Amino acid sequence: MRLLVFTLLGFCAVASANFSDALELQEADYFSASVTKGILPPIANRIPSDPAVATFEGEGTSIGMSGGTIRILMAKAKEVRQMVVYGYARLIGYDSKLVLRADILKKFNVEKGRIFTLTLREGHRWSNGDRFTTEDFRYWWEDMANNKELFPAGPPVQMLVDGALPTVEIISETEIRFAWEHPNPEFIPALAKASPLYIYAPSAYLKKFHPKYQEADKLAQMVAAENRQNWASLHNRKDNSYKNDNPDLPTLQPWVIQTAPPAERYIFSRNPFYHRVDTNGFQLPYIDEVHMDIVAGKLIPAKAGSGEVDLQGRYLNFNDTPFLKQNEEKYGFVTHLWRTGKGSQLTLYPNLNIEDREWRDLFRDVKFRRALSLATNREEINEVVYFGLGLPQNNSLLPGSPIYDQKSAYAYAEFDIENANALLDEIGLKLGPGGIRLLPDGRKAEIIIETAGESTEETDVLQLIHDSWLRAGIKVYTKPLQREVLRNRVFSGQTQMAIWSGLQNGLASPEMSPAELAPTSQQQLQWPMWGQYLETKGAAGQAVDLSAAELQLERYFAWRVAASFEAKKKIWSDMVRTYNDQVFTIGLISGALQPIVANARLRNLPAEGYYNWDPGAHFGSYRPDTFWLSLSKTDG
Amino acid sequence: MVMIPTLLAISVLVFVIIQLPPGDFLTTQIAELQAQGQDTNSAKIEFLREQYGLNKPLWEQYAIWLLGMLQGDFGYSFEYDLPVSEVVGDRLFLSFVLSFATIIFTWAMAFPIGVYSAVNQYSPGDHALTFIGFLGLATPNFLLALVMMYLAKAHFGISIGGLMDPEYIDQPFSYGKFISVLEHLWVPVIVIGTSGTAGMIRRLRANLLDELQKQYVTTARAKGLTPTRALIKYPLRMALNPFIADIGNLLPQVVSGAAVVSMVLSLPTTGPMLIEALQSQDMYLAGSFLMFLAMLTVVGVLISDIALAALDPRIRLGAGNDK
Numbered sequence: 033m034r035l036l037v038f039t040l041l042g043f044c045a046v047a048s049a050n051f052s053d054a055l056e057l058q059e060a061d062y063f064s065a066s067v068t069k070g071i072l073p074p075i076a077n078r079i080p081s082d083p084a085v086a087t088f089e090g091e092g093t094s095i096g097m098s099g100g101t102i103r104i105l106m107a108k109a110k111e112v113r114q115m116v117v118y119g120y121a122r123l124i125g126y127d128s129k130l131v132l133r134a135d136i137l138k139k140f141n142v143e144k145g146r147i148f149t150l151t152l153r154e155g156h157r158w159s160n161g162d163r164f165t166t167e168d169f170r171y172w173w174e175d176m177a178n179n180k181e182l183f184p185a186g187p188p189v190q191m192l193v194d195g196a197l198p199t200v201e202i203i204s205e206t207e208i209r210f211a212w213e214h215p216n217p218e219f220i221p222a223l224a225k226a227s228p229l230y231i232y233a234p235s236a237y238l239k240k241f242h243p244k245y246q247e248a249d250k251l252a253q254m255v256a257a258e259n260r261q262n263w264a265s266l267h268n269r270k271d272n273s274y275k276n277d278n279p280d281l282p283t284l285q286p287w288v289i290q291t292a293p294p295a296e297r298y299i300f301s302r303n304p305f306y307h308r309v310d311t312n313g314f315q316l317p318y319i320d321e322v323h324m325d326i327v328a329g330k331l332i333p334a335k336a337g338s339g340e341v342d343l344q345g346r347y348l349n350f351n352d353t354p355f356l357k358q359n360e361e362k363y364g365f366v367t368h369l370w371r372t373g374k375g376s377q378l379t380l381y382p383n384l385n386i387e388d389r390e391w392r393d394l395f396r397d398v399k400f401r402r403a404l405s406l407a408t409n410r411e412e413i414n415e416v417v418y419f420g421l422g423l424p425q426n427n428s429l430l431p432g433s434p435i436y437d438q439k440s441a442y443a444y445a446e447f448d449i450e451n452a453n454a455l456l457d458e459i460g461l462k463l464g465p466g467g468i469r470l471l472p473d474g475r476k477a478e479i480i481i482e483t484a485g486e487s488t489e490e491t492d493v494l495q496l497i498h499d500s501w502l503r504a505g506i507k508v509y510t511k512p513l514q515r516e517v518l519r520n521r522v523f524s525g526q527t528q529m530a531i532w533s534g535l536q537n538g539l540a541s542p543e544m545s546p547a548e549l550a551p552t553s554q555q556q557l558q559w560p561m562w563g564q565y566l567e568t569k570g571a572a573g574q575a576v577d578l579s580a581a582e583l584q585l586e587r588y589f590a591w592r593v594a595a596s597f598e599a600k601k602k603i604w605s606d607m608v609r610t611y612n613d614q615v616f617t618i619g620l621i622s623g624a625l626q627p628i629v630a631n632a633r634l635r636n637l638p639a640e641g642y643y644n645w646d647p648g649a650h651f652g653s654y655r656p657d658t659f660w661l662s663l664s665k666t667d668g
Numbered sequence: 669m670v671m672i673p674t675l676l677a678i679s680v681l682v683f684v685i686i687q688l689p690p691g692d693f694l695t696t697q698i699a700e701l702q703a704q705g706q707d708t709n710s711a712k713i714e715f716l717r718e719q720y721g722l723n724k725p726l727w728e729q730y731a732i733w734l735l736g737m738l739q740g741d742f743g744y745s746f747e748y749d750l751p752v753s754e755v756v757g758d759r760l761f762l763s764f765v766l767s768f769a770t771i772i773f774t775w776a777m778a779f780p781i782g783v784y785s786a787v788n789q790y791s792p793g794d795h796a797l798t799f800i801g802f803l804g805l806a807t808p809n810f811l812l813a814l815v816m817m818y819l820a821k822a823h824f825g826i827s828i829g830g831l832m833d834p835e836y837i838d839q840p841f842s843y844g845k846f847i848s849v850l851e852h853l854w855v856p857v858i859v860i861g862t863s864g865t866a867g868m869i870r871r872l873r874a875n876l877l878d879e880l881q882k883q884y885v886t887t888a889r890a891k892g893l894t895p896t897r898a899l900i901k902y903p904l905r906m907a908l909n910p911f912i913a914d915i916g917n918l919l920p921q922v923v924s925g926a927a928v929v930s931m932v933l934s935l936p937t938t939g940p941m942l943i944e945a946l947q948s949q950d951m952y953l954a955g956s957f958l959m960f961l962a963m964l965t966v967v968g969v970l971i972s973d974i975a976l977a978a979l980d981p982r983i984r985l986g987a988g989n990d991k
Contacts, residue, residue, distance in 0.1 A: 103834065108944070109748065269749060294750065294755050296837045296936050323834065325830075327829050328934035331829045334814075334818075335829065340827055340828060
């Protein structure tokens with residue numbers, strides 16, 4: 033074997049000597065025929081000279097064997113993009129402890145929060161064998177992001193700091209530097225997202241569709257042949273790194289799409305040039321092929337429960353758990369229960385920007401919001417709807433986050449109807465006929481909670497809210513609306529209160545943006561107009577005029593320029609504390625469970641984990657490229 | 669000649685109805701992106717809207733669509749980023765297979781049962797079959813689909829949903845694939861077929877009963893024709909009209925193919941695609957589907973009218989009397 037490896041290395045000009053000592057590279061069976069026939073170069077020539085070496089230190093993880101196919105299910109053809117999410121090869125990515133680490137990059141260096149030096153791996157290649165170098169970054173920056181036809185609105189917002197672009201300096205084929213005038217704290221997290229900011233593109237492939245590199249006649253021919261309006265449209269169609277719907281587009285992900293849409297079944301095969309290896313010298317991913325079938329979403333639990341899938345989380349619901357557990361033995365799969373990573377499964381959003389003056393004053397009164405929160409029986413919701421397995425806390429961070437603070441997560445989260453009534457009395461809402469309180473202008477205190485009505489879960493919970501708030505003299509009505517209509521009604525200040533999921537990121541670490549805790553976006557349903565004001569730089573919406581919200585905004589700006597990790601952590605804790613103390617949103621239940629179905633032979637998938645979009649990329653941060661199929665159902 | 673204005677009116681209706689819900693395809697997309705916490709900036713959205721032609725006035729969008737269709741260009745599916753014709757692809761073929769199998773099943777079941785029920789009216793056999801027929805009519809299709817699917821998996825090991833085992837999807841046609849399709853086909857055929865069968869039985873029975881009471885039947889019997897011959901030679905032929913008239917409804921069904929059942933069973937037919945297109949406001953895909961259905965209905969009615977006239981001299985001559 034040693035001899036063989038040395039022979040292979042003989043072909044390999046770039047492999048460094050010390051590396052070959054450390055690792056004996058092994059060819060996967062999947063490629064050996066292609067290598068023998070000369071279709072593919074041998075493994076030593078396919079991977080970077082300093083590949084990323086996967087370590088298996090986590091509990092219950094082990095070095096695996098190459099081979100096998102796993103089946104996954106999706107409901108829509110466009111969900112082929114989920115393979116980019118699950119594959120989770122990022123320039124910089126989160127590991128399972130949510131620490132940012134270089135992945136595709138060999139290393140990165142940040143100076144003063146504003147100068148970013150990225151170093152690529154020597155000899156790294158795209159899935160078609162083209163070299164992956166800083167030219168791919170330059171092409172994206174100069175010929176795409178700054179091309180008025182491809183990016184009519186200019187480069188993506190994460191590349192802008194106070195409206196200013198970075199200076200981009202290409203130091204060598206493997207080193208590039210982005211430098212801004214001021215700190216850009218969102219740059220690195222953006223690269224690590226489930227749907228990442230792409231700052232590179234496969235230039236060798238895409239140049240064929242760019243007028244700067246392609247003859248005009250030929251380009252016009254291609255545009256006509258593909259029935260496109262212009263070259264930019266053609267280029268956009270071909271360059272879908274995230275959408276992942278072009279089998280010809282080179283990628284750096286562990287699995288490469290082979291099937292052109294539309295199709296009922298998509299085949300993804302392992303990337304022969306993938307940059308990660310295990311400590312035995314086997315190239316990752318272990319799994320040769322992923323087969324993604326497109327079936328009706330409602331059928332997915334049934335199929336998962338009859339062993340027709342090898343790894344599935346999406347489209348499975350907590351309600352399906354008993355059915356899944358029941359069929360485990362018969363069909364040879366296991367069901368893990370992971371926690372969802374949102375700050376809250378369901379949250380009520382009092383609209384602080386509602387048009388109605390009376391209600392606006394009430395919602396802006398912190399006592400009123402606290403009273404509503406105290407009148408909410410979270411234990412009951414947890415027991416009735418979530419089998420007592422959820423966390424009856426407010427819309428806040430979860431125990432998995434390094435900034436988690438139990439005291440603020442449970443602030444005003446206990447059920448205390450007397451205190452709630454006392455607070456409401458204090459505000460001056462007198463009890464009227466039928467035990468319903470009256471507003472100062474004599475109207476009844478009736479709140480219409482609008483829901484997108486997409487699940488019975490929401491309406492069940494709202495019925496419980498109705499019962500417990502009635503004891504505080506507040507009458508609740510539920511109004512189901514179409515999602516779009518609901519949002520527009522919230523934005524325009526017509527909705528009193530909406531129900532939606534809570535903070536997107538319940539697992540935040542100090543490096544991640546705390547924007548969700550301050551009025552920074554119209555999408556924040558408790559203060560859409562304040563958010564819009566910031567988003568549009570004052571062109572639309574309303575300026576923040578509530579001191580607590582202003583304070584949050586100031587802290588957010590302070591976080592953006594904070595240089596040290598400690599300072600950022602301090603700001604985060606302050607913001608979380610204020611957010612929960614002020615009860616800007618009324619979280620109902622957190623940490624709901626997500627069933628994950630896996631083939632009983634699948635290894636390295638943790639039994640307990642967080643199922644979260646960002647950070648986490650669902651399975652991504654647990655690195656599915658290290659998952660493997662054992663020959664037996666039991667360990668060993 | 670009434671057909672062309674009818675189709676034009678339908679095309680306007682279809683277009684307007686698709687446009688009725690608030691927003692367009694892009695707003696649906698944007699909401700989805702934002703729900704996932706992705707940034708979308710307004711200039712980029714405007715750019716896309718322009719590229720998709722969604723910024724043009726409604727009548728202009730309509731005119732482009734209509735003219736395109738006349739030339740066989742059904743427009744562009746936003747959702748799939750492909751021309752509509754490519755998206756529909758072999759779904760149409762599988763829809764045909766499924767629908768024809770269903771029609772044959774319906775007729776094969778309904779015909780003998782209907783005749784038996786009529787000839788032996790109020791016999792125990794008639795009551796039993798009528799009972800089963802009504803049960804079939806009354807059971808919600810989707811429920812039946814779920815039950816059958818479970819049984820097929822639990823007892824025959826047939827994979828859940830779809831029209832073939834996953835391994836055969838997008839593979840060239842082979843003997844194994846053919847068998848796999850047959851294995852999967854019977855569930856949807858029975859599910860979709862039951863209610864149709866029940867309806868057909870009732871209609872055939874009622875028509876045949878009417879005919880059997882008529883004097884010419886009595887005369888035929890009196891002249892000594894065997895009961896079978898006295899049944900098949902005249903009354904049955906008269907009772908066939910509803911089968912022929914049904915062709916008008918069958919054609920569009922062949923394409924829309926019991927959308928709800930197809931959704932439940934996750935069949936690779938056109939029905940679920942139409943519903944998805946309507947949900948995401950993928951307007952050209954949905955519009956082309958609806959137009960195609962309308963066209964088939966109109967053509968189907970025409971065919972069944974012609975066939976009826978050819979088969980039944982009463983209709984042929986009746987039409988002549990009007991002139």
